[in-house]
Amino acid sequence: MDIKFVDREKLEATKRRSSKFKPLFEALDKLEADGDAIEVGFEDENHLNSMRTAVYQYNEKNGVRVRSTKDSNRNKIYFYKE
Numbered sequence: 001m002d003i004k005f006v007d008r009e010k011l012e013a014t015k016r017r018s019s020k021f022k023p024l025f026e027a028l029d030k031l032e033a034d035g036d037a038i039e040v041g042f043e044d045e046n047h048l049n050s051m052r053t054a055v056y057q058y059n060e061k062n063g064v065r066v067r068s069t070k071d072s073n074r075n076k077i078y079f080y081k082e
Contacts, residue, residue, distance in 0.1 A: 021054045028058055028066055028079065037069075037080035048077060055079060 027038045042048040048070070055066055069078045 019054070021051065024051065024054065024079075025058060028055065031066065031079070031081045033081045035081070037078040040077050040079070042075055042077055051077065 024038070024040060031038065040051065042051060052068060055068065058064075059066055064081065066079050066081055069080075070076075071078070
């Protein structure tokens with residue numbers, strides 16, 4: 001059995017980019033401070049929480065601050081940079 005230690009950051013980045021949120025991450029890369037916001041629809045609260053967690057991890061990894069606002073009536077969430 002061949003066992004090696006590898007850098008976890010490389011594994012996380014690869015996994016995160018292949019997730020169901022890949023289009024969201026690509027859109028976040030294009031966000032500009034005080035620019036347009038991204039509008040994303042969500043199915044239920046679990047989907048919303050997963051999306052927000054992914055964005056918070058994106059913030060930590062990239063050293064940025066993407067904020068969010070939720071419109072419960074229309075099942076939409078908006079992400080923006082201040």
